[in-house]
Amino acid sequence: MTELISAGPLLEVRRLRVTFPVPGKGIGRERAVAVAGADVTVGPEETVAIVGESGSGKSTIARSVVGLQRPDAGELIFDGRPLLRRRRAADRRAIQMVFQDPASSLNPRMRVAELINEAWQTHPAVAPEGDRRAAIAAALGAVGLSADLVARYPGQLSGGQCQRVSIARALALQPRLLVCDEAVSALDVSVQTQVLRLLADLRAQRELAMIFISHDLAVVRQIADRVLVMKSGEIVETGMTEDLFNAPQHPYTQALLDAALDLKDVS
Amino acid sequence: TTTGGGGPTAGGDVPQELVASGQYPVENLDPHSASGGSAGMDLVAKEIYSRLTAPDETGKIVGDLATEWKPNDNGDEWTFTLREGATFTDGSALDSADVVASFKRFLELDSPPAANFPGVTVAAPDPKTVTFTTEKADAALPSKLTTFYVLPSETEAKAGAVGEKPVGSGPYQVESFAAGQDVVLVPNPQYFGGAPTLTKLTLRTIPEISTRLTALQTGEVDVVWGVPDDQLAELRAAGTIKTEAVQSAGSILIWFNSERPFFKDKPEVRRALWQAVDFATIIKQINPETGTPADSAIAPTVFGYAPQTPVTYDPDAAKQALTEAGFDFDKTYELQYQSQFKPFVSAIVSDLAKIGVKIDAREKEQAVFIEDLLAMRWDINFQQVGTAGYDASTNLGRLYTCAAKRNGYCNPELDKLLAEAGSNPDQAKREELYAQAGKIIWDDAVGMFPMFVKTSYAWNDKVSGFTLDPQGLPAFRAAKVAGS
């Protein structure tokens, strides 16, 4: 646990800029700006939420952080070292992601056991010694799933179970940063609560830092330490969760909070 | 349409229009081009052009533009006298200058039949006389000249320069031409033999035999040829269609490659293989109407034909002879052929297999077949061969000499006979020499010579007067259509 002693942030994203080509626009090759110079810092064991309207660039930041998206400009510094374009295996392993759609982030032709085992095949460094089957059962147990599920295909699991398998797979690699892109948005409230609770518990147990992307402000308020508000590719406000919810500064943040619904007249 | 007043339609009122359809396309109308000598070209050329000499129905050479011809004493110069009153369709008179210019153009363009005239020069001493001088005496020259068509002397010396409406002096002239499809001909009123009765003659290419026969049955086409045996009887059964098969100058030729060690100088092997195939049955079954068992390497219609002792089917004797000759039964021998002969070849392969001879029958595409044929890349070659000019000189004289290198057979004695036969001006003597040469070729089994080919015709019985030509090139000069 020597890394923890270092005081600096776990991840630093500096002036990240991502653009996409606008298709069909002739030879001019115009590009649309998805993220226009964003700075994100995530401390060790910190949970940072990113909120904002659809298309504001939240997922693009997440994909850049995990290396699925090549930024046009900007720096990514993980654990004090810049992330190279071809990431070292250890860096890949240390940053994992949980996707929005629980069913489609698992290969439907692979059994649960194979899904988790694939992580270890790819990164033998963190693969458990000895009995693989027991290790898989343990990994499932850690996310509250029964070992009976090992032989099932994702299609035979409920949404909440799928999301837990995704999380178990990510955790199997012993990551230090978990990026959750709308990881609970597709789930029903009852299941959503289960997964949120799981994430909150794991974060404490495993010393995980998290980037938590959601458009549900209420959920963000429950889980995040710090919140970034995005609008049209830019971060317009950032602050500690309670400060931001109690005293939003930016008009957009205010509008967002105003529009959010709470249960009416029940308290 | 019906006419008022009733009464039976007079024969003269029947539209004198006729459609004839063959398999091979007419690709251009220049008889001196590289297509010269092809079936399609000859079919149309004899209708629109004239030549010095032409074969009659039996293959005998008669005059066309020439009224008479005779050699000098050495036999190396032939003098032709042209007929009076021959004119081209553009109105100009046809004289010896046209013949000379045409002949030069013919040689210059290197048309395939021009190969029959090595070193021949031509001159026109007067407007009605043409003389041909050959390097060596060439008795077959009048026959060979049936492959040469006369064009106006103004014709450009560029292949294809005759265009789509050529100027000729034949019975018909071209009304329209679509390469590979249709040639529409109308009578040439100035034709020296008298304008034909037909007002319109269409020569149409229909490659697919079933379609061609259907067109004949429905009346879209009046005359077809090259009908397979199995279909002939069927066509006759309809009652309105007549058929006939005419002896052609063609015969089936199955050469052995005498360059190959297993055939070289082994007439007994070659003969034994010949003996092993039951050609009589094959012909009776597969070509009952269009084939007759051969008794010579060249057809009876060809000058120089002489019958030989038939080879009788005797597989046991064949097997024994082969064994004695040390024939290698383990080897597979390659026989090359083209697709239309597939049934015949299959039957041969079947018979040879019965005595343990293994044949790999290779069907080859035209281009590959010719290349391999000339390069002698085969053990056995199956071919149908005609005889240009109906004279053995263009067949035996061309194919069986040592220099020809066509089948690897080389016999100096034969060479001498053929050279002599080719040049001796005495026709009787020539005939005798060819008979001797034919016997050597036959007895030495340079190849198997199983069958003379007949050309089959089928026509609508309202049509009459056209010539059933041995080469499958009917002539329509005198054709008529009768009322039904």
Add this chain to the structure above:
Amino acid sequence: MIGMIIRRLAIGLLVMWGAATLIFVIIRVAPGDPAAVLLGPDAEPGQIARLRAELGLDQPIFVQYGNYLLDTVRLDFGDSYRLRMPAIEAVFDRLPATIELTLTSTALAVVVGLTLGILAGMRPNTWTDRIVSGLTTMLQSFPTFWIGIMLILIFALWLRLTPSAGTGTPLHMVLPAVTLAFPFVAIVARVTRSSLVENMGEAYLDTAYAKGLTLRQAVLGHALKNSLIPVITVIGLHIGALLGGAVVVENVFAWPGLGTLMVEAVGNRDYTVVQAATLIVAGVIVLLNLATDLVYRVLDPRIRTGRTS
């Protein structure tokens, strides 16, 4: 739009250069000598050599290739060895008949195929669907010449309704067009069906039903247009294939098309004609691809603006 067309045409030129080069190489790699084929088995070696020289085939291959490219750029494809006319003229002689036949059979196939496909796709897994599927599979399982000759026997010989072969009247076109359309109908029907079935599950159709539309109105008014893109694709591909590939039908019906010209030219090693025909077909296919893409844009507005999701 204009920019896209120009870009596509530029790429098209590249494709044509590729096709030109490939055909040049391949036809020369093939065994068989144009001069020897032209002169026939009776020719003498000297004659063959002289003809080769005349045709320019004795030059080094790179010189031939260079000349060929230069001439082609000048739209000069050389003279046909056999037909003794400009190769391009030989091709253009055949092109009208080919186009006529292709268009007729395409129209026929599209009308019949679309109708069958819609009938089957509208009510998937019903008897209509099964009968249409069976029928179209049957159509695809008969060799073309079989169908062609059978049609001739039935309609020309027995019923005497049509001529058996050749060109001339519109009636001449019926049998070859129908024969060509047979497998084409099958393909169009199958693709229409499967594409329609896929679209039948789309949410916008529920919207249409919720407006009170009948099945037929919903299919014809909404689902069909959305199902047409794969159909257009196969039609485009098939038209391209018909241009040079209707050999069997052309042969059976003595139809003077490009297919037989090409096959004969290959058989005769008539290089210039093969080259000219290939380039013309390639050009038509390039244009056809472009036209297909333009039709896509008409059918699907999302393609126009480049947004497909």
Add this chain to the structure above:
Amino acid sequence: MTLPTSDTRVETTVTEPGQRLLTVDGLTVSVGGLTLLDGVGLTIDAGETLGLIGETGSGKSLTSRAIIGLLPTAMDVTGSIVWRGQELLAASPAQRRRLRGTEISMIFQDPMSSLNPTMRIGRQVGEVLRRRGVPSVEVQRRVIEMLEHVGIPDPERRIGNYPHEFSGGMRQRAMIAMAMIAGPSLVLADEPTTALDVTVQARVLEMLRQVRAEQGSAMLFVSHDLRVISHVADRVSVMYAGSIMEQGPTVEVLRRPAHPYTKALVASVPAVRTRTAIADPLPGAPATPADRPTGCPFRTRCALAHDRCVEERPVLRIVGTDRLAACHVAEEVSR
């Protein structure tokens, strides 16, 4: 906090005369041996909004589709659906079709895939009218008017656009315009705002309320989001595993749930305006049609389950004054 204009909304619905429009009773839908809906019953009066809430797969969409008659043909439907006194399950397809669009219309969840991508917005919105023989000039006029009404700027130009040229919120507005253009008495809204951003959702909900108020249409509002339901519905039905678990006035149901499931749902809802801890989750996953337990379908996840819940399936019964609940211990729960 409530939406700024919510008070006026309550007023309009309350003053509406409550004529009974729709009565669904014992609606059972099954396919291939699986019972997907199990005796669903609900009523809708003129002008009122009934909220239908439940988790994924509980049968909300099937219920609304059964009402408009758009279930897959493979499904067996029994029970009764009575529209203004007419039994719809006995009506001919043509009769049912005539109701669609004009009497009963539907707004679907996903505004992108529910619009025909290759047809211009104007045509799609006006199609109901056009199919019923309204002259095209008139259709055009009403389409523009309706689009303006739902808050689409510059509707004259926008009718020529294709769906992909609209933003998500605009598409949903177009969907609403399409459903409302013929002035239907009942609008079935199947998760109409689920796919939208919060800010857009708020605006769309407000607009929907306005348009409905003007036309006096009743609405069945399907959602899995209790927060949305609490703002739009007069009454609410809670579904679980193909059956109604609880039904009653929204405020009552949410304030004092009479069913343990409703209670758990309400407890799970996080809040924006106050800080809440993550609730204690319900154990397990929602029951699916294939593995629905005997007796009470919710018993496997219920902390109060006892022997009777295994043996006897609780029926929907009156609890308190104006509420129905399907639980043996409803009184205990609501206390």
Add this chain to the structure above:
Amino acid sequence: MRLGAGGMLVPLVIIGFYLIAAVIGPALVPYDPINTPLADRLKPPGAVTSTGATALLGTDALGRDLFGQIIHGARTSVIIGVCVVLISLGVGVLIGAVAGFRGGWIDAVLARCIDILQAFPGLVLAIVIAGIFARSLLLVIIALSVTNWISFARVTRGVVLTLRERYWVDAARLMGVPGPLLLIRHVLPFTAGPLVAMATLEFALVVLAEAGLSFLGIGLPSSIVSWGQTVAAGRAYLASAWWISAWPGLALSVLVVSVGILGDQLTARFGRARSR
């Protein structure tokens, strides 16, 4: 209503029957493609031949028994169909998958190559190939495969393009699963549905195309029997000895229809699986 197990069963039984005929048929039904008993030529179905046997389906123009020909031809035709489809499938999937998965210039170049080949008369290519190699079964397979893979490549590319954006592919990619493995494990299995359906259809077309090659005279050597050869040989006899072309044509049609129905069923099955 949809076709249940029976819908699969009937075509499967028929196809099984053909496979049995192809595998052990030649051992049970003696037939010599070389031997030509000319005395028995063109005998109608059921006629008695000179050897006293009954020609169940008649004889061809060389007197060979058609029943034997069909049984022996089944093997050749099935081999041709299967080989050509497998080769085309392999090549097409490889090229299509690489083009679709890698995208960028590789995709552009491969797409142009496909365009060129498409503009190129496939028939000419086949004829030319026939000129280069000797007539053989292998030649037929090569000639038919040369252009056949294109359609597989197109379909694969299309499917891969949509698949590579799936979350599970992203999930595997960010985990660091190497490219080829990513393609093989996470992308290709999902192309199976459309490809299998297409392969069944192509199988049918290929068996037919072999008949087409024979028609052009570039088909199999005469010592090998195939349906295509028989159909082509009977071409001249369609009006008189209808049975020569009819039997193999019928055998072919039944197989093709069965394969087609099976293909439909597979499409429906995989299609459903995909849409879920």
